[in-house]
Amino acid sequence: MTITRKFRSVAWAAAVASAALSCYLISHRVAAERNALDAVERDIQLAREDILSLNTEFQTRSRMSQIEVWNRRDFTLTAPAPGQFLVSELALASLIEQPAAEAPIQQASATDESDQDNLIDEDVFEAPDADMLDGPQIQQVAYMVPEGPDGRPTAFLDDELRGAIAGEAAREDAGEDSGEENSDR
């Protein structure tokens, strides 16, 4: 009985002591946490002030008058001319004077002139020069008419035919000239 009573007081003392100790530890822990938090906040604040002062320094160093000096002295920049502005994509495209690459396919066309005899160049029917006759003027000329209704080639103009035509023309010319002369007289 006595022992339990005495032991109870010891137990109480121990309980109170441990409670006090744990309270103290908790408060200590809280204080430590708070200090750490304060330190972080101070760091953040310092960083903010740093950012602000660096930002200010940057802005002061890059002030308009300084940029002006660089533009004038070091870069010699001038205001852009109106020709350097384009109003639309079309204006941009029109700047290209020639196509950049050569066209791989070249197109040609020929029209059906078979029934247009009046278009035949009359120079062809001049009398050939005598000294030029030893060599053929035209090696080979082929004039193909696009497929007509009958699909028949109209002419093959080779040396022989050309010579014949030329000779005939010369003869006709001579005859006409003499005839005209006669009539004038």
Added chain:
Amino acid sequence: MNRPVAKPAEVRKVSLRRQMQPIVQQRLMIAMLLLLFGVVAVSARIGWLTFASGGEAYAASGNPNLPPRADIVDRNGVTLARTIDAWSIAIHPDRIISDPEELAPRLHALMPERTTQEYVEILTSGRTFSYLRRRALPELVAQVNALGEPAMEYLREPERLYPQTNLAAHVLGWVNLDGEGVTGMEAVLEQRLMDPARRNEPVALSIDSRVQAAVQSELAAAMRRFNAIGAAGIVLDAHTGELLALTSLPNFNPNAANRSSDRARFNQATMGFYELGSTFKPITMAAAIEEGVVTDISRRYDAEEPLQVGRHTISDLHPQRRYLNVPETLVHSSNIVTARIADELGAERMQAVFRDLHFDDPVDFELPVRGRPIWPDYWARTTIMTAGYGHGIAITPLHLANSYATLVNGGVYRPLTLMRLSPEDVPAGERVFSEATSDQMRGLLRLIVQEGTGRNADAEGYRVGGKTGTAEKAGGGGYRENALITTFAAAFPMDDPRYVILIMLDEPRGDAGTGGASSAGWTAAPVVRQVVSRIGPLLGVIPSETRDIDTAHLRAMLWRPPSERS
């Protein structure tokens, strides 16, 4: 029971114990209560610290990011004024340990604003505290610290810094050492800048620092080239009244405002009243067209001979000696015809238009403006005639710039402002001219730049329209012929005028490049061309080689010598 017989001494002891028992218990109780109270107090304190102190500590430190004074920024957010923590160097002369005779020369070498003798006096004064330098650079602080004098104190004090130095100095003004605004927007916005609730938010001005820089540097170049004693430049938004640039040269550095001269601090654009000369002619013409005095701009007026009115003779700078119509009058800047039209307009209607343009009031905007325009007391016939071409009435360049905005923006007068306006804050304004008159003036102003005295202002592709003004300065009992105020007031682009620009040079002298001419067409107009071609793209005005306002019908009215006819 075998009870031992107590000895007399023991008996006494026991009886004593019995006697003491209540007292002991009482004392134990008191000690226990004290301990309990201590425990309660400690735990209460712990609880208090845990739950309450967090908020308390936060409240005590305040918002550390709240600046002591709000920043001032331009319309695009570029900082124009900011408060930073700067260093101050101070000394406690009573605690000094090194030899003053030795320390003083070293201080003088580092901070030469005081003589060695003055430093000796401070060091030997025995006072407890004395500033050596406020607003010191960190490098200087480090150098002074290296002297090793323990009586030195280095303080961090808030300081107002203007990162753009002398950019828009007259607009910003400056603060004194206690951080109170002295002049400029710093003084005007004092309440707003110091208001704790809004200090975090920077104040946005209408100034565009890029435009301001372009105007300032081109003006400075022109001032140097023509040896002018002063210059002013204004750029304003024709549709809102916002001032994008407001400059007056020479200017000062607000970071060291106390070291600038009075002349540099004088803002010519807002405080200088000038007779601005021929730049008034378009206003007179617009008034005459608006009031129905000029119903047909092709009507011709006599300009063969100088006009004699009383003792006054009105003559032209570039006499044409023939009859001139309205476009020709403006292109050749004829005083005679303008005077005739002003005469027909009459004093009443002319004053009404000038009053509508607020030429009789100080400029209506934020900055304090000293004095009032010089408004004639008595409007004699000659007063009307001379006022028609800008003599006898003196206004500030700001008045003129705003009246040009009214001329070209469709005829609506709006008060000027230095604060950035959101679209819904733009005032409705007061109608002065009709849309039709404004349209006609756009064409006429463009014609002056295409064909007349303003050719040098024609920034290619920007459709500039404007008018020159060359006025002799009044002084010494009359006008001084070789002391000129040259002005060019212009708007661009003329097909849809958005910005008005005004350049004024005080006493420019022509050089070889101008053929010795110092008139506005040769001195102020080229500045307008330079400035417009620099600021146009920044303000979203795209130059075009093909677009322009149609002035063919006006050109057709101009007489040309037979040799120039096509």
